[in-house]
Amino acid sequence: ANQNKKTAKKGETLLALQWKKSENFAMWYSDVIVLSEMISYYDISGCYILRPWSYKIWDLIQQWFNVKIEKLGVENSYFPLFVSQDRLEKEKDHVEGFAPEVAWVTKSGDGELAKQIAIRPTSETIMYPAFSDWIKSHRDLPLKLNQWSNVVRWEFKDPTPFLRSREFLWQGGHTAPSTHEE
Numbered sequence: 695a696n697q698n699k700k701t702a703k704k705g706e707t708l709l710a711l712q713w714k715k716s717e718n719f720a721m722w723y724s725d726v727i728v729l730s731e732m733i734s735y736y737d738i739s740g741c742y743i744l745r746p747w748s749y750k751i752w753d754l755i756q757q758w759f760n761v762k763i764e765k766l767g768v769e770n771s772y773f774p775l776f777v778s779q780d781r782l783e784k785e786k787d788h789v790e791g792f793a794p795e796v797a798w799v800t801k802s803g804d805g806e807l808a809k810q811i812a813i814r815p816t817s818e819t820i821m822y823p824a825f826s827d828w829i830k831s832h833r834d835l836p837l838k839l840n841q842w843s844n845v846v847r848w849e850f851k852d853p854t855p856f857l858r859s860r861e862f863l864w865q866g867g868h869t870a871p872s873t874h875e876e
Contacts, residue, residue, distance in 0.1 A: 723854070733855050740853030740860035752863055756842055759865065768838040768867065773820040775844070777812040785819040792816070795847035797860075813846040817866045825870055835872035840865065 711729065713722040727733050732748035744752070760770065776799065782789055789796070797813040800806060814820065821839070829837060845864040853859050869876075 727855055742855045763840055768840050771839045771841055775814050777819050779810055782812050782819050792847055797846050797848045815847050817841055821868050829870055835870055837870040840867045
């Protein structure tokens with residue numbers, strides 16, 4: 695798509711949008727988010743650098759949302775980025791939809807890992823086994839957790855910043871209620 699991009703003539707700059715939304719939406723969108731300094735492209739397809747004011751939007755969303763969920767008794771937590779193959783396979787039904795998008799770590803330095811490790815495609819495969827360790831009776835309920843993290847899904851279909859990317863910021867709320875009504 696970039697091969698059709700307009701080029702500057704001598705003495706001109708390309709500081710304005712080069713594409714009309716109605717003529718080439720994808721290139722117009724790219725121009726808007728780059729020229730507005732929301733993102734920078736990175737040398738790995740589907741991965742982007744969120745520039746400060748773009749990340750500030752995410753930060754403000756977190757701040758606003760945290761106030762709301764804290765009133766509901768939800769606590770923030772953090773779970774590992776890596777998932778063992780065994781744990782991922784235990785949740786086979788849950789992971790089935792994005793199994794082709796799971797990114798695997800197979801090496802450490804110069805050596806091969808004894809077991810490959812998945813990079814978190816979703817949080818459930820990490821959180822729910824912990825829930826079963828922590829919840830031993832009704833007295834341990836409710837458990838209300840939120841996680842702000844990143845997720846990696848090795849998307850191969852037209853990566854688009856903020857819409858479809860290989861690594862993205864994620865908010866995941868997970869609860870174990872104490873009553874049917876909850």
